[in-house]
Amino acid sequence: MVELEFKAKTQELIDSLKSICANYGLGNDGNEFKIITQIFLYKFLNDKFSYEAKKIDEDVAKANNWEKSLSDMSDEDYEMLQLQMSADTARLEPQHFISYLFSQSNAPDFAKLFDDTLIDIAIKNNDIFAVKTDGGAKVVLFDRLSQYIADESKRDDFCRAVINKLIEFSFERIFDQKFDFYAGIFEYLIKDYNSNSGGKYAEYFTPHAVARIMAEILVPQAERGTVKNVTCYDPSAGSGTLLMNVAHAIGEDRCTIYTQDISQKSSNLLRLNLILNNLVHSIPNVIQGNTIQHPYHKNGEMLKQFDYIVSNPPFKLDFSDYRDALDSKENKERFFAGVPKIKPKSADKMEIYQLFLQHIIVSLKKGGKAAVVVPTGFITAQSGIDKKIRQKLVDEKMLAGVVSMPSNIFATTGTNVSILFIDDSNDGDVVLVDASNLGKKVKEGKTQKTVLSAEEEQQIVDVFNNKDQVDDLSVTVRYDDIKAKNYSFSAGQYFEVKIEYVDITAKEFKEKMQGYTDNLDQLFSESSKLEDEIKKQLAGLNYEG
Incomplete structure (x- = not known):
């Protein structure tokens, strides 16, 4: 009360x-x-x-x-x-x-x-x-x-x-309330100020369903209370929704947050979020700046590496002003799969998420875990930087799995998204989940979004963490299976195709075939009548100058 x-x-x-x-x-x-x-x-x-x-x-x-x-x-x-x-x-x-x-x-x-x-x-x-x-x-x-x-x-x-x-x-x-209370207050406080209407570097608010699923898979219930003294990083932190969920799963007093974001507004909102959620000790690690061009968190000349990384990076963004500086000898290790080329007349379509994803992989500690929101096209692209990144994750056994989300899970973008889970210690099965058919369509203002129920969120988390195989939802595969499928991370390509056999008599078979024939004869007859009618209509047309 x-x-x-x-x-x-x-x-x-x-x-x-x-x-x-x-x-x-x-x-x-x-x-x-x-x-x-x-x-x-x-x-x-x-x-x-x-x-x-x-x-x-x-x-x-x-x-x-x-x-x-x-x-x-x-x-x-x-x-x-x-x-x-x-x-x-x-x-x-x-x-x-x-x-x-x-x-x-x-x-x-x-x-x-x-x-x-x-x-x-x-x-x-x-x-x-x-x-x-x-x-x-x-x-x-x-x-x-x-x-x-x-x-x-x-x-x-x-x-x-x-x-x-x-x-x-x-x-x-x-003041004795916990994360869930302050998460609601924070969302209400900033709901009018954290949207995609802010121009080039707009702050996208990550849906809580996505944030919760990422946190529940990165830090399963069975590990709660055992994880301590760890570092959590987001190179495109926004107002901190993803990090707050992960920190709460670990325990606010058991982790230290590190962030960077180009937006001053986002960094100020993140500071407020940290204060509300008993993470004031991490505020000195909040950096406002361009992660791709000037990564701040380093150990000497090397990128600092972290235990947990979460990110919902921008997908498309013009970085042509400093693109050539990134494609340098000093950045070869960081951008191991390459730097996207400038697209003539559409520089704003440059795939900047590819740079964030490579930065995250290189910033992950040995044995660390990461969860990154990517456009679903990333998981099947058959050439270029996307495929090179997937090859590295498979060849070096760093892939935990992928969850492909329903369309419009983000009301602010029509891009279909998937969550890529990276686990540097996973040398076993990889879990692929196709959750695209889950959720309920609802109107939010003038836009339509998909909302997952609490039960559907839990189902996604459970099948992933338990490595369950559920028809048309989830499948577990080996790294060699993925290589055989040309490094595809799409669950649908691994689902078993099932053919159901039904015993029928010769008489029943003959009757079914006759039914199909009669139906086709009727369709052909109607098609012929329609053709004659169209010809008559065309013949009746006159030119009037």
């Missing part, structure tokens, strides 16, 4: 903040997502600090006014209190509290006080909460949010409206 109540209140807060933005001319503005997500984060960090302080200090917990109780502490006691807080708690001073800003909301230049407060919090927490760029610059927690209000005379009122909403309730009672 508490969970449902707070989920509703949280969604109400998000809607209220969006309404405030709309009232001040920022509805659907390019900066609205910065304001909404940063205000939400400020609220979350403020209430988390309160929660931690009350958990540590009994006097603070019992006080009628916990903010005043903290303000009355000596500098030494306050410092000691903060040192005892969990590492994912922001370091705040009493003047940073929402209640303090609320008490000052009628002061002149309130917008400046509001902005200065956020910037001061960002500076004091820069080492823990800042996202880095591949050039070494730091992207801090907060901007001066009032600057996005074009009319300076309205900035104070805007900030007052925001603070009035933040003071209404506290998140304190939900």
